[in-house]
Amino acid sequence: MEKTFNLTRREDGIALLVMDVPGETMNTLKAEFADEVTQVLEEVKADSSIRGLVLISGKADSFVAGADIGMLDACKTAEDARELSAQGHKVFAQLEGLNIPVVAAIHGACLGGGLELAMACHQRVCSDDKKTMLGLPEVQLGLLPGGGGTQRLPRLVGVTKALDMMLTGKQIRPTQALKMGLVDDMVPFSILEQTAIEMALKGNRPRRKPKLPVMSRILEGNGAGRNIIFDQAAKQVLKKTQGNYPAPDKIIDCVRQGLDKGMDKGLQVEAAHFADLVMTPESAAMRAVFFAITEMKKETGAGDTEPKPVKKAVVLGGGLMGGGIASVTTTKAKIPARVKDINENGLSNALSYAYKLLDKRVKRRHMRATERDQLMALMTTTTEYKGVKDADIVVEAVFEDLNLKHQMVKDIERECGEHTIFASNTSSLPITQIAEAAQRPENVIGLHYFSPVDKMPLVEVIAHAKTSPETIATTVAFAKKQGKTPIVVQDCAGFYVNRILALYMNEAAQVLLEGQSVENLDKALVKFGFPVGPMTLLDEVGIDVGAKISPILEKELGSRFVAPSAFDKLMADDRKGRKNGKGFYLYGDKAPKKGKKVDETVYSVLGINAGAAQEHNQISRRCVVQMLNEAARCLEEGIIASPRDGDIGALFGIGFPPFLGGPFRYMDTLGSRRLVEILEGYQHQFGDRFAPCDMLKKMAEQDEKFFP
Ligand code: NAD
Incomplete structure (x- = not known):
């Protein structure tokens, strides 16, 4: 049987533990790995020639993207869930307890159980790649980090930052991770493995204390000060959750008890609270949503019909909606978009919509200026139907007027190819009525975005009676590339939402x-x-x-x-x-x-x-x-x-x-x-x-x- 954890020994005495879940594109942790890891760690312990251990992933995009959530649905009782957490604690403690240096070399998603695993290592180095993201997102599933995360994170980065990460579930980029002490070093991916090996060879250095602002240093160092932080966090949580979500309070309690009463007690509390949360209807509902989204990612929206490629899009109207649609097409889907408006204002609006989005990322240093300019070059504008002929899809976002929409259908059938899809962003006109003006109604479909387009995750894809399955599948795939979650609905006033x-x-x-x-x-x-x-x-x-x-x-x-x-x-x-x-x-x-x-x-x-x-x-x-x-x-x-x-x-x-x-x-x-x-x-x-x-x-x- 193929293994997930593969140990190779190097001549310099460092062993590489490569994690590579067979047959999956991403690494996720499963309960059945516990025995395998324990066995590998026993092997490492028994081999006195091994001077250090480096944990690294065999996958392109993930260190470990989290624990397999399917495990939780298999828990019939809270005791099952508590055991799951306790088992994780045991394995991570074995890793942490090795008396040789253990270094995690992180590239790609390092989330949930993945980050908990990395935190159980003695040192961490991550790549400076865009794909690298660290976080404990369990709260978004109504849970808490049940693999020691509530204990190791505050000890590593301080209480305030740890609570912020765990209560929001936010993901941290490499530069920030280095700054806050979540990782010890950050290097280009090309030298990640080598750097980790050198760190292991040099041996453990005393752990850096997290760099905290003066106020946090004063408060975090003593029980009374920490109580102020916990009380404030609890107040903020209540404001945000209105008491509807049980996980945040339990996260705070784990951190509080762990710091007041020690790591062992903290882990016990963590396992107990984790188990309670797994059993709540809130977490069950949020996990169901997660599975639904995962399932929908794989669907074409039209059964077995495969989507056609979209190499170029046209957006009619560069107003509030058109500007947003053109922006997500170029900046997110990276598909060239030609914006057509009768009004210069519409054109400049679309360009500035995209520029503002990209420039914000440049200012936050999440993107280089050259990349922004390359993406901006994907958007071109016209007041006439020039350069639209080879469009695979046209999204119409002109004024809400049936006659005008009919005119658009006719214009596009005249100016574009036979295969060109005509997608209308109308919010209230039935697609059946819009398609009445078409000679090729099979190419007409609704594609209903929500405002503001760059932020709202949903689109409704509206099929009328004559819309072809190819048109549906291609439109669904196009929306997914824009980062949207599409639902396919039938035509009626107001659609579904x-x-x-x-x-x-x-x-x-x-x-x-x-x-x-x-x-x-x-x-x-x-x-x-x-x-x-x-x-x-x-x-x-x-x-x-x-x-x-x-x-x-x-x-x-x-x-x-x-x-x-x-x-x-x-x-x-x-x-x-x-x-x-x-x-x-x-x-x-x-x-x-x-x-x-x-x-x-x-x-x-x-x-x-x-x-x-x-x-x-x-x-x-x-x-x-x-x-x-x-x-x-x-x-x-x-x-x-x-x-x-x-x-x-x-x-x-x-x-x-x-x-x-x-x-x-x-x-x-x-x-x-x-x-x-x-x-x-x-x-x-x-x-x-x-x-x-x-x-x-x-x-x-x-x-x-x-x-x-
Ligand atoms: P808007 O007034 O902001 O923009 C409409 C744009 O269309 C203007 O720039 C206008 O110059 C341009 N235009 C008009 N005639 C044109 C033509 N013949 N060729 C090219 N461009 C033309 O309107 P909006 O809020 O962006 O709405 C556009 C469409 O999106 C409408 O059908 C609306 O119902 C729908 N919609 C709006 C929202 C919303 O929240 N505003 C949400 C979903 C859907």
Whole structure:
């Protein structure tokens, strides 16, 4: 059987331990490796000719990218999970306990269990390559580093920095890792192995104390000072998590106990807390999301159909969306993009959008200026259809006007090749209608980005009845190259994301009109777990955008989409939100220096007296069940292909709380029977817009779930 850990002895007495998981592109740690590692370490111990050990990876892109998360789902009880962690502790302690120098030579991803392994070595050297990233991202899966990370990291880099890394899960680049003492040296990849060997030959030097700012040095050196750091961290965590995520508090507790009571006690606490977290529904949901994303990365979106290569793209319209789309095409996908706008402003906007993104990276020293300039050269502009002929895909982001979109379809069929895909970024026009102007409707598809394009991870790929599988697969692959997570949805007004969002927003507006204050409403949904409340979101997206989409949804989907009268009143007062500095909150000069303040005049515009004070969970429940019911209806109608896609769409397009795993997983947690009861209660109280959809009613009869 092929091994993962292969030992080779060199003449100078240094042994190389090369990690190379057979048949995988990345190294990940699995439980079954424990015996293999123990055996290798016994061999090293028994061989007195070995003077030092270097751990290095046989993979191109990863030292060790983490532990295999599949192991966790195999844990039936907390005791299983605790044993898993304790087993890791034992193996890492054996490595750390070797009485010869042990050096980790790190190149590529060194994350989670990988970094914990590296920290159990006596010294670390990393390559200065872009691929090299170090971090403990467990918190993003609702977990904590269970392989000694909560103990070794603070001892290596200090409490403040260790907490920051573990509570955010952020990844650290080589220069920063060197600066903070996470690694002892950083060298070009070409001399990484040699440097590690020399470090092992020289033997262990006393460990450098982490370089800390004066204040941290004073605080971290004693228990009382550390308590101040822990209390502050806990406060910040609560503000961010609203108490919805159990992992951060447990991470803080592991560090606290480990430093107060010693490493052994710290490791015991770590294993116990890790085990508890593995069993929480929050971590199960976040792990399910992780698996869903991994699965989606492999799919073409069109069964067995393979995508065609995209060597060149054209973007029509260089406005807010077009500028962003052209930017991610050139800077992320590294595909040449030609931007066509009728207006010079659109062209310069697209260029400056990309330049700003790239230049930020140059300023942070994440990119060289020459690389920025090379990427900028991929974007070219035109006010006419020059140089567009050989485009493989055209993404249209001109004004939202059906006639104009029809004109674009005709222009592109005339100017480009027979194979050229026409992808529309429309937010409300059915793709079927846009395709009516096409001679080759099989090439027409929707590609719906979210604003701001460079930040929002989701795109909806919308197939109409005649879209060909090649067009779907090629568009999905194109979006993935731009760094997006695409979900393929069927054509309907609002597609999936805006459709479920609209009902949630309408309900929030309804609650507002009943006399709830803007702050209370926003706070309720933030507490529920959304990144911002609905009124803040409306200000950001544009109240005018909401007002424009609402009647379209009502016409196409029925009376449950009737928007409350708030939109008309706000539009009559020219309140568009942040874009014109007039919305639910104050902007510009009137805004407070820190935080946000409600523009109280909005209440008189709406004709309400904001005195009601409903409980937060009552408010959030009303808004959220509207979203859930509509998501189920989208599945019932085949708009989305699966509950998994529905979850990913809501998580990445709206910011649905990750600890709930998405609307479908949350519906399973609530139970279909309970959800239908809630909806029927509200239907009785507030009207038919709450009537549960047929799918939910049927599921409720047997109390069925969406996921096995
Ligand atoms: P925008 O007004 O910022 O940009 C539109 C651009 O199209 C302008 O630069 C304009 O000069 C250009 N244009 C107009 N006619 C043209 C033509 N004949 N040929 C080439 N360029 C032309 O608008 P936007 O917010 O970027 O929206 C564009 C599209 O994206 C719309 O269909 C909108 O519904 C959709 N969309 C918008 C958002 C959003 O949040 N703004 C989100 C998703 C989708």
